[in-house]
Amino acid sequence: MNRLRLLAWGSVALWIAITALLVPLAGKSGDIVSKDPALLLPRSSEATRALIAEREAFPGSDTPVAVLVYVRGTGITGADRAAVEADRTAFAALSSDGRIDPAAPSADGQALLVSFPLREDGGEPVDAVKKIKKGLEDSPAGLETAVTGSAGALSDGADAVSGTDTTLLLSAALVVAVLLLITYRSPSMWILPLFAVGLAGQAATGIVYLLAEHADVTVTEDATALMMIMLFGVGTDYALLLIARYREELHRHADRFVAMAVAVRRSFPAILASAGTVTVGMLCLLAARMNDVRGFGPIAAAGIVVVFAVMTTLLPALLVLLGRWVFWPFIPRAGEAPAASGGAGVWARAAALVDRRPRRIWVLSVLALVVLSAGALGFRPGQTAEQSYTKEVGSVVGQRLVERHYPGGASGPARIVAPASAAGPVVAAAKADRVSSVGTPRLSADGRTAVIEAVLADPPDSGAAKATIDRLRDGLDGTGALVGGQTATTLDVERASYHDNLVVVPLILVVVLAVLVLLLRAALAPILLAASVILSFGAAMGAAGLLMKLLGHPHFMPSLPLYGFLFLVTLGIDYTIFLMTRAREEVGERGHRQGVLTALTVTGGVITSAGIVLAATFATLITLPVVMALHIGAIVAIGVLLDTLVVRTLLIPALVIDVGERVWWPGRRASRRTEPLTRESVDLVG
Numbered sequence: 001m002n003r004l005r006l007l008a009w010g011s012v013a014l015w016i017a018i019t020a021l022l023v024p025l026a027g028k029s030g031d032i033v034s035k036d037p038a039l040l041l042p043r044s045s046e047a048t049r050a051l052i053a054e055r056e057a058f059p060g061s062d063t064p065v066a067v068l069v070y071v072r073g074t075g076i077t078g079a080d081r082a083a084v085e086a087d088r089t090a091f092a093a094l095s096s097d098g099r100i101d102p103a104a105p106s107a108d109g110q111a112l113l114v115s116f117p118l119r120e121d122g123g124e125p126v127d128a129v130k131k132i133k134k135g136l137e138d139s140p141a142g143l144e145t146a147v148t149g150s151a152g153a154l155s156d157g158a159d160a161v162s163g164t165d166t167t168l169l170l171s172a173a174l175v176v177a178v179l180l181l182i183t184y185r186s187p188s189m190w191i192l193p194l195f196a197v198g199l200a201g202q203a204a205t206g207i208v209y210l211l212a213e214h215a216d217v218t219v220t221e222d223a224t225a226l227m228m229i230m231l232f233g234v235g236t237d238y239a240l241l242l243i244a245r246y247r248e249e250l251h252r253h254a255d256r257f258v259a260m261a262v263a264v265r266r267s268f269p270a271i272l273a274s275a276g277t278v279t280v281g282m283l284c285l286l287a288a289r290m291n292d293v294r295g296f297g298p299i300a301a302a303g304i305v306v307v308f309a310v311m312t313t314l315l316p317a318l319l320v321l322l323g324r325w326v327f328w329p330f331i332p333r334a335g336e337a338p339a340a341s342g343g344a345g346v347w348a349r350a351a352a353l354v355d356r357r358p359r360r361i362w363v364l365s366v367l368a369l370v371v372l373s374a375g376a377l378g379f380r381p382g383q384t385a386e387q388s389y390t391k392e393v394g395s396v397v398g399q400r401l402v403e404r405h406y407p408g409g410a411s412g413p414a415r416i417v418a419p420a421s422a423a424g425p426v427v428a429a430a431k432a433d434r435v436s437s438v439g440t441p442r443l444s445a446d447g448r449t450a451v452i453e454a455v456l457a458d459p460p461d462s463g464a465a466k467a468t469i470d471r472l473r474d475g476l477d478g479t480g481a482l483v484g485g486q487t488a489t490t491l492d493v494e495r496a497s498y499h500d501n502l503v504v505v506p507l508i509l510v511v512v513l514a515v516l517v518l519l520l521r522a523a524l525a526p527i528l529l530a531a532s533v534i535l536s537f538g539a540a541m542g543a544a545g546l547l548m549k550l551l552g553h554p555h556f557m558p559s560l561p562l563y564g565f566l567f568l569v570t571l572g573i574d575y576t577i578f579l580m581t582r583a584r585e586e587v588g589e590r591g592h593r594q595g596v597l598t599a600l601t602v603t604g605g606v607i608t609s610a611g612i613v614l615a616a617t618f619a620t621l622i623t624l625p626v627v628m629a630l631h632i633g634a635i636v637a638i639g640v641l642l643d644t645l646v647v648r649t650l651l652i653p654a655l656v657i658d659v660g661e662r663v664w665w666p667g668r669r670a671s672r673r674t675e676p677l678t679r680e681s682v683d684l685v686g
Helices: 002-026 046-057 078-094 125-136 149-161 164-184 191-214 221-250 256-287 291-322 342-356 358-378 394-405 420-430 463-475 486-520 524-551 560-590 592-623 627-659 679-684
Strands: 065-071 111-117 144-148 414-419 435-438 449-456 482-485
Touching: 002 191, 002 256, 002 291, 046 414, 046 449, 046 482, 046 486, 065 078, 065 125, 065 149, 065 394, 078 111, 078 125, 111 394, 125 144, 125 149, 144 149, 144 394, 149 394, 164 191, 164 221, 164 592, 191 221, 191 291, 221 256, 221 291, 221 560, 221 592, 256 291, 256 486, 256 560, 342 358, 342 592, 342 627, 358 524, 358 627, 414 420, 414 463, 414 486, 420 435, 420 449, 420 463, 449 463, 463 482, 463 486, 482 486, 486 524, 486 560, 524 560, 524 627, 560 592, 560 627, 592 627
Parallel strands: none
Antiparallel strands: 065 111, 065 144, 414 449, 414 482, 435 449
């Protein structure tokens, strides 16, 4: 016991030292968040190469562009023009070159358009856009105004998520605290897992800072927020599994240090397999083309490694050092039978149902999930700026006004970067179908590079505009010109994302299959379980697709399938791992059928609690006014609940029982003991 006590205190001391080193670095995390488009886009894409080439030839030219649109339905008046001229003078200080070109009138005489790049040293675009919007408040009565362009879009994006990191973390912490309080019915037990998860989050953020500084990892605000949400869910899952096993062992051992040693030894393989699956699955993102997706891989992997270490070292140490009283008022005593709960009865009845008709249960479960998968047809690929938010934002309003009175692409022209010697032929070739106008070439200071703006006839994020970009690139092939700009960037991001879906998703599935093979030391069971993962993901996409169609947000970003599969498979597989590792343990003692049923019964409560915690944690994403966050939150929350309540409870146990002992092939066959499953046998194991 003395050795175990020293080990516990040593673990606490180690984490105090680690915290002292990493938490100060976590405070600097804002310094390493990247907003540079060249670091977020795929480096090999033409839009990225055009951006870098223009930046080198025209330093500071890639700053966000503010597009101001003024509209009066009855026609622009003299007073309106005077107000616009006053705005040009007032906003010149925000322009990159200290001046703003004259306003461009619309053909119908109802609108004026002013655009200028923001100063590189003028602070964040959101601050400049706020000043512009403040100035527009003094416009003449009846003159409709809006700010759009890349500056307006960036400002709206920042406003949409402003303060949400704190809100999300507080929401996740509150959800976890409430669910832990309900699970343990103890006024104190919930504090320890929540404290451990919070410490893991801070330590992981410190490591992310080191990755950004020394390993050239791209870090975005979205990545760090998603990592924290994931850590809250995963860390709580690991805590639930460990504490459930610890409470079992406290009924068997008078010495709590021995009870914890047994609990850690028996829960460690499942937690390790889960953490290993998630970690390696996240590292599969390194095969992605999108730089922000690639960057999220090591960020998330680092977070999982840290939370795994905390939950298997620090949390056990805190639990055992504080003693049994942390479970008060339901303190587990050695020699006492575990208190029966209504939940235990539910899982005993579920096991009895599976026992009676295993084949019918798994066949009906598969059919139900297949039917539900059809709901994925409710999703629509492609998402315009207008479809990106759950509320109306200023840049979208401005884009609508531009489209109503100007060529659709006026707020985001294509930018062609070409050798100055080829400027003439490039201008001629750029005057293609669905190109409204081509500007005069602007030469770099050294006279070697030219930038030409081409205004497209269609809105920047429309399919027609993307087709025009393809025609432009084909027409300029051989001239050395690169076509970039808003539409070209959107097009290249979509293509890179589709590549990532086709390459990374199968890679993640292979990783899951490999982990299951190593964990179960079998070949057939992992294949069946991997198939259930695919089916569960399809059903989650289907259910989310139906829900999003109902809510009016069916259009999705091309990276959604990858993120949905990544989170749902790597995190949802936890419950299958928890169930099957316990089943393998029980099968050796009770025989195949009774071992599987016992595992289902004794893990039902903790796995369901863990699933609800993870689903509720990701559901906090739906509080953001961003459709992508809504989609991810819905897919993961629904998918985890399906995994917990249908796949793990009905489909997998019934299928494993129906297949029989050969499911463990080529591993050693289980004992053939076939005594019936009774309440007494269930109580003996938990």
